Amino acid sequence: MDVAHLDVALQIAADAPSLGRIVVLGHHPEVTAHRERLDSARGQLAAQGGGVALDALASVIERGRILPPAPRSRHQSELARRNEVDGDAAGHADQHRAPAPWVPGRSPEKLFGARP
DSSP states (O other), rough: GGGGGGGHHHHHHOEEETTEEEBBBBBBBHHHHHHHHHHHHHHHOOOOOOOEEEEEHHHHHHHHHHHOOOOOOOOHHHHHHHHHHHTTHHHHHHHOOOOOOTTTTTOHHHOOOOOO
């Protein structure tokens, strides 16, 4: 949301109970009008009582820089491992993995191989 459109964001926040955060783009803290508008909007959000946070994009980025890396899920790790193992030969390997055309009576296991 741009600073110029904070009024729209405040209206949406009043009508959207699931909204938890508004990130303001184009906020320049050195511009007095921007700081005042952001402070005013935070006050209005607090008065609405919905618990909506209002942050400038620069502050969100700064907080992200100091956080530790997110843990990798098991799925992400497995996908990365497969890409490392198969990545170089993927095009060549896919030619050999392509299944034969489907024929009535053939099981998917015979076409595609058993699933792990």
